[in-house]
Amino acid sequence: MVSNDAVSHDGTPAALRDDFLLAGRTGFLFHRAALLLAEDVERALLTAGMRTRYFFVLASLAGGPTLSQQDLSRLLNLDPTTVVTVIDEMEHNGHVERRRSAADRRRYELFLTDDGRETLAKAEQIAFDAESAYFSGLGDDERTALVATLRRVLEGRWPASVCTT
Amino acid sequence: MVSNDAVSHDGTPAALRDDFLLAGRTGFLFHRAALLLAEDVERALLTAGMRTRYFFVLASLAGGPTLSQQDLSRLLNLDPTTVVTVIDEMEHNGHVERRRSAADRRRYELFLTDDGRETLAKAEQIAFDAESAYFSGLGDDERTALVATLRRVLEGRWPASVCTT
């Protein structure tokens, strides 16, 4: 019986053979590795009934300057209409409050509630654990180097339209 | 006039402040960096009328063992129904041929045509250029280290259901 796996006749997995083009593409490896991590984190957060995007918004509102929905949209690359949906849900859950900006009455200023902060803390723990497991194959030095590399690649590109200074 | 950017009062971009939680998450940086690269490559390929997925399939079929649609599905994490659509399109474009497997008449063996190989070569050049621009901020050593790190992280996880040996 011929194997139906993508394995060549000498038993070498296709992905590791030099003639498998994608395996040699930095971009493809990057793409795949990030997708696996995103899936791991999403799966972990789902056990607590939370989605990754929800977590990202919670974390964005937790510190630093006060953000509006448009700020969030630019910061997290979310469509403004998507932000409305997420904030609606978060407000309904009692995690976020909309307050009209006194300086510009078109805008809402978004604030985490105490419940929102508690929920964020739980989600952070879950995400932290998932990431730790994901990166468990790396040494501390290697992970530190990875973070430095990622920061350098992102330099000047994120947050894209937010960080204009 | 108060700035509507996510910039704090001292002018430090929110993303770079210590109190902006997401900026400290390896997973978030990873997620964002990979998304930007994927967008760059997609945008570049679109100038030649090609999508990233199409390119991935071309590259998967270019070398190594002969693949069936199910193999592709597992290798690239594509739904089998999605593979049907992509291969239909590729066959229509004259880039791929379906040939019934003699050993298992349920399966198709997928082969690139000469046209498919030419198209792949062009797409590879485009993707290569886009990746080079994306990684231009990194030194050779840093990029080599990144690839090594990515490979280690992917070890045993990709290709997931394909590489079972």
Add this chain to the structure above:
DNA sequence: TATTGTTATACTCTATAACTATA
């Protein structure tokens, strides 16, 4: 009984356009 490929269908997610209120 399980698997490959296929179609039809439903569902989710995102993007588009139009509207209001404010600037």
Add this chain to the structure above:
DNA sequence: TATAGTTATAGAGTATAACAATA
């Protein structure tokens, strides 16, 4: 005239279920 937020709608993308042919 432009921007923040909102709604309704359309579109793309994906997943689900059922089917025929083959193992």
